[in-house]
Amino acid sequence: MSDIGLPARRSAIYLLDQIMGEGKLMSEVIGAGALDRLDPADRARAQRLATETLRSMERVDRLLQRHLQKYPATTVRNALRIGTYELCQGEAAHGVVNAMVTIISKHKRYGHLKGLVNAVLRKVADKGVEQWPTLRIPRLPSWLRKPLVQAWGAEAVVGMETAFFATSPLDLTPKSDGVAVANATGGVLLPTGSVRLAEAGQVSAMPGFTSGDWWVQDAAAAIPARVLDAQQGETVLDLCAAPGGKTMQLAASGATVTAVDISPGRMERVAQNLIRTGLSADTLVADVFDVTGQYDAILLDAPCSATGTIRRHPDLPFAKDGSEFGALIALQERMIDHALTLLRPGGRMVFCTCSLLPDEGEVQVEEALERHPDVSVERAALNRPGNDAAWITEEGGLRLRPDLWAEHGHMDGFYIAALRKSP
Missing domain, CATH: 3.40.50.150 (Vaccinia Virus protein VP39)
Structure with missing residues (x-):
């Protein structure tokens, strides 16, 4: 991986471009080979950056609105979004800003906007990190939120949005012995029989994967x-x-x-x-x-x-x-x-x-x-x-x-x- 993580960040921007601009699901884009040229670490990082930026999109856009008079082209805006998310998660400002400026400066269509990217991300680094936790939990877009509120009520939908904003755990279905799978993986046996892990590394390296004791x-x-x-x-x-x-x-x-x-x-x-x-x-x-x-x-x-x-x-x-x-x-x-x-x-x-x-x-x-x-x-x-x-x-x-x-x-x-x- 390069020192400023260019391959992963560039690929994360591309994923957002395809999702936000072309209406494609992330699984479609990845399935079409978008991340195939990356090494495993960069592939995982690119997917994580895109996923968590999407999860936090309303907060990210609210911070960017304070420093933009009008929105730039989709690719530039998505570079700003990923940079903003990283900054608000505590990533070093110089690394994030330099990476995004470098990526945009090398873009054949938007290279002239590198100064905008530099200025906006430096302002986010200066004030946005403090403002981040004061912003509300991101809401679903209105096309989906409205029918859900109609079906389940506003309070329930706020609860759903809270769950959507949280990092999802990893659940396993044991082939037979749930207690043994929970003990081997360090997970918790749920009342329904699944095993839940709050965090997990590489799935294929976990105990019981090769022997087929469980599946995700x-x-x-x-x-x-x-x-x-x-x-x-x-x-x-x-x-x-x-x-x-x-x-x-x-x-x-x-x-x-x-x-x-x-x-x-x-x-x-x-x-x-x-x-x-x-x-x-x-x-x-x-x-x-x-x-x-x-x-x-x-x-x-x-x-x-x-x-x-x-x-x-x-x-x-x-x-x-x-x-x-x-x-x-x-x-x-x-x-x-x-x-x-x-x-x-x-x-x-x-x-x-x-x-x-x-x-x-x-x-x-x-x-x-x-x-x-x-x-x-x-x-x-x-x-x-x-x-x-x-x-x-x-x-x-x-x-x-x-x-x-x-x-x-x-x-x-x-x-x-x-x-x-x-x-």
Whole structure:
């Protein structure tokens, strides 16, 4: 790594350019090779800088507003944003300012703005560090905040924003012995059976990774498979399976599992995870609507807005604007209907989304029950270890929100419902 961290900082600016300017998710940009030329340390630093700047964006922009008469071009503004974030986290001013000035001075279009970058960041270094903690916790953009306040109330949304602003922990799903995994990794065993680490280094170097004793999966994301409660000898279908956390949970039960995902690359990751953990499942690259057959149990983790995962993916509110919600809701409806045709009489299905929007959860189930009189909600399935009865909703689903579980460090947002087909 260079003395002033140019490769990592330049790449972090590029990530913000793609997210803020082009509407791309960070995972898309990284998947397209944006960080491939960096060494592992710079790659991790670039991703961390971009992620934490996005998490703090409102504070960063409020500080910059005090020193700018008008906003410069996106790339220059993003250099100022990352520099401001670093300064307010205690990085040495001379290193941050010199790095950002150097990066902009070498830009073929914006090199003439190096003086602006120098002047603004020096002013932030002089006064912004003291002002930083006095600023409010960043709010979600209005396109998302408004429907969430309407659904859950202002107080709940402030709680969600508090959770989003905090650094997210690392959760592990044990293959079998949660106590042993917690002891080996130094984590805490959560009431639902996941293991939580406040901080973690390189995941692949942690005890139990190579031997496949666990896999990374948010505690909330591990609950749907526990609600389905697959049994040995059952045939189970995992739809939209990648990256495979739920597939491995189902396979660990001894059930005969078929995992389906439309993405070959993501399904390859599922296959690799199964090999590492020594678990067995059939993997099928296919469109959900092309799947046939009859199964005892189905887990449908449908594509959604992913608004429940913002604490792990703070790029989402800046890359999206909500315009795709209608198409996603329609797709979920079609997927529910098709999945129910694959369910044997008397079989059960868990429908879930990592969304905070009722239209992608509670409303979907209410409308599915109206369309399918032979299907009912199975409330008893929600009574799994660690699940709070207060999470159960009026129509009989489970509503998980980031403002809940504060005593354990919060969780991602999820909606989960267990459906039973008439015998």
